[in-house]
Every structure is written in C-alpha cells, then in structure tokens.
Amino acid sequence: MNRFELLNKIQNILKDNLVICNIGLPSQELYKINDQPNFFYMLGSMGLSSSIGLGLSLSQTKQVISIDGDGSVLMNMNTLATIGNRAPSNYTLLIIDNGSYGSTGDQRTFTDENTSLKDIALGAGCKKVIECSGEETLNELSKAIEDKNNSYVIISKINSGNVKIDPIPLNPITIRDRFRKFIGIVKYL
Amino acid sequence: MKISKKIIDNLKKGGVDFYLSVPCKLLANMIDILENDKDVYYSAVPREEEGMGICAGAYLGNKFPCIMMQNTGIGNSVNAIVSLLQLYQMPVVFLISYRGTPGEPVGAQGGMAKITENILQTLRIPMLHCSSEKDLDRITTFSKHAKVVESPVAILCDFNLMKDDK
Numbered sequence: 142m143n144r145f146e147l148l149n150k151i152q153n154i155l156k157d158n159l160v161i162c163n164i165g166l167p168s169q170e171l172y173k174i175n176d177q178p179n180f181f182y183m184l185g186s187m188g189l190s191s192s193i194g195l196g197l198s199l200s201q202t203k204q205v206i207s208i209d210g211d212g213s214v215l216m217n218m219n220t221l222a223t224i225g226n227r228a229p230s231n232y233t234l235l236i237i238d239n240g241s242y243g244s245t246g247d248q249r250t251f252t253d254e255n256t257s258l259k260d261i262a263l264g265a266g267c268k269k270v271i272e273c274s275g276e277e278t279l280n281e282l283s284k285a286i287e288d289k290n291n292s293y294v295i296i297s298k299i300n301s302g303n304v305k306i307d308p309i310p311l312n313p314i315t316i317r318d319r320f321r322k323f324i325g326i327v328k329y330l
Numbered sequence: 331m332k333i334s335k336k337i338i339d340n341l342k343k344g345g346v347d348f349y350l351s352v353p354c355k356l357l358a359n360m361i362d363i364l365e366n367d368k369d370v371y372y373s374a375v376p377r378e379e380e381g382m383g384i385c386a387g388a389y390l391g392n393k394f395p396c397i398m399m400q401n402t403g404i405g406n407s408v409n410a411i412v413s414l415l416q417l418y419q420m421p422v423v424f425l426i427s428y429r430g431t432p433g434e435p436v437g438a439q440g441g442m443a444k445i446t447e448n449i450l451q452t453l454r455i456p457m458l459h460c461s462s463e464k465d466l467d468r469i470t471t472f473s474k475h476a477k478v479v480e481s482p483v484a485i486l487c488d489f490n491l492m493k494d495d496k
Contacts, residue, residue: 181390186382186409189382189414192382193383196348196384196385196389197387197391199371199388200388217377219377220377220384223384313419314418317390321392324390324392
C-alpha cells in the first residue's frame with residue numbers, strides 16, 4: 142500500500158474531522174481524492190503539520206487529525222515532546238511513514254534505516270502510540286477518534302511511491318477561510 | 331514585576347488569549363504570571379519554529395495567539411513566519427525579549443541583536459520597540475492592529491527595560 146491508496150482508504154474518517162495535511166504530495170493527493178472545506182492544506186512550512194494540529198486541538202473541541210510524514214516529523218521532532226505533555230484528547234497525529242521523502246523524489250529517510258518514530262514518540266511522553274500497517278490504519282484511526290479520553294500518535298508503515306498529480310489550485314486565503322467557516326468562525330462566506 | 335504585569339495586562343486587553351514561550355530570564359516574571367492565570371492558555375514549547383505552527387493552529391481555532399521568546403527565536407522561525415503565518419495571513423503577536431541591547435552582559439547576544447530589526451523589516455513585520463515603561467501603553471492598540479492587518483506583529487522589549495523588573 143502506498144500513501145495515495147492509504148488516503149483513499151481512510152477518506153471517510155477524514156471528511157468527518159478537522160484535518161491538517163502535510164505539504165506537498167500528501168495534500169495534493171488528498172485534494173484529488175475528495176476535497177473538503179475541513180481539510181487545511183499546507184502550502185509551505187514543512188515539519189509543522191503536527192504543531193498546527195496541536196494548536197488547533199487546544200483551541201476548540203472538534204476532533205483534529207494531523208497528517209504528517211516521516212521526513213516532516215524528523216524535521217520537527219521537538220514537537221513530539223510538546224504533544225507528549227500537552228495534547229488534549231481531541232488530537233490524533235497520523236504519521237504516514239513510507240521511509241522516504243516522497244515529494245522530493247523518494248530519497249530514503251532515517252526511518253528506513255535505524256530510527257523508530259514509535260520509540261521517539263514514547264520517549265517524548267506520548268502515551269498512546271500505535272505502529273501499524275497501512276491495512277490496519279483505518280481501524281486504528283477509528284479507535285483513536287472514538288476514544289474521548291486520550292490523544293494518539295499512529296505510525297502507519299507503508300511503501301514509498303507517488304501518483305502523478307497537479308499542485309493544489311486553491312489560494313491560501315481560500316483554504317484558511319473555508320476551514321474557519323466550517324468551524325463556525327467565518328460568517329461572511 | 332510591575333513591567334511584566336503591565337505587558338500581560340495590555341496584551342490581554344488587546345484580546346490575546348493564547349500564550350506560548352521559549353524561556354528567557356527577562357520573560358520569567360511574565361511566565362510566572364501566565365502560569366497562574368486561569369483566563370488564558372499558556373504553555374512552554376521547546377522551539378520557536380514549532381511555536382509558530384502551534385500559534386497558526388490556535389488562530390484557526392479562533393484564539394488570538396502570542397509567542398514569547400528571545401530575539402534569537404526569530405532566526406529559528408523565518409520560514410514558518412513567511413510560509414505559514416504570512417502566507418495564510420494569520421495574526422500572531424511576537425513578544426520578544428531584546429537580548430544584546432545595551433545593558434546586556436552576554437557579548438555573544440550582540441550578533442542577533444544587530445540584525446533583529448533588519449530581519450523583521452525584511453519580513454515586513456510591524457514593530458513596536460519598547461524601551462521605557464511609557465511605551466508599554468501602546469501594546470493594546472498594537473496587538474489589535476495584528477488582527478486588523480491579519481499579520482504577525484513584533485513587540486521588542488529592551489534588556490534595560492526588563493532587567494530590574496523584580
């Protein structure tokens with residue numbers, strides 16, 4: 142299973158929750174599969190999907206899913222400590238771990254060598270850390286969303302590989318405002 | 331404590347209700363105040379760049395965020411400021427302890443002090459430079475300005491303004 146197939150498989154859970162989606166191919170693939178106003182597509186700032194989702198979950202009560210990648214988490218590992226100490230129960234971090242920098246040409250990341258994001262997340266203080274296959278991810282994500290008492294870090298181990306895809310045509314303010322309208326903040330659209 | 335209390339009071343009057351910090355000894359009193367304030371959210375974060383991301387999420391969730399840090403933190407955060415906060419036009423207040431300004435005992439802080447305002451100018455971030463207690467009266471209006479122009483803004487607090495705020 143690759144990322145596009147995984148996103149296809151979990152799309153029905155995603156569309157019912159607030160989603161922060163990682164820059165590059167993850168956002169482009171999600172946009173192509175089933176664009177929703179409650180999907181916040183990152184157009185820059187690689188590494189910060191986990192952090193943006195954390196801030197969002199601390200600020201309102203709807204369920205938040207941050208979709209991140211192994212390369213991006215490796216770039217901003219300190220935020221796992223913040224998540225381990227501060228994440229509320231409406232927060233789930235889904236790390237799609239394909240062992241490669243998919244958007245830049247599938248160069249290997251360190252999770253394809255010696256590094257375990259599961260061990261790092263546990264060491265950072267995250268309590269509910271699940272490592273699973275792509276096939277198991279839908280079930281694990283459902284359980285995490287249903288659990289109203291805990292935040293989760295789910296590491297979905299899949300194969301690398303991308304589909305050919307176009308950049309997202311939405312401008313950043315459109316992404317911002319339709320997302321905030323979905324939450325009920327923006328009234329003028 | 332008087333200076334620190336006034337800064338937080340004026341930020342709160344400006345609507346700021348979500349605070350993060352990467353510590354600085356000049357921010358210590360403000361951190362103490364916020365840790366005991368039940369009306370607003372406060373947390374420490376390990377790194378400023380990450381804090382920019384958390385602030386962005388807090389803004390999406392209808393908070394008005396502030397990140398407190400040394401001026402060195404701006405250097406750690408340039409891409410997050412440009413490619414996240416400014417790209418999506420998100421109001422965030424940077425409350426910056428301006429290390430390396432006169433009174434600073436640590437010489438190594440001088441390097442970032444020399445270029446801090448140039449970086450903020452290059453980023454087109456509105457600045458409020460506070461060197462006396464009277465300057466703090468402008469913080470409330472300046473914070474509200476961030477929301478009006480949908481932009482991060484920076485409040486710089488000089489070393490000598492903060493150092494004796496016991």
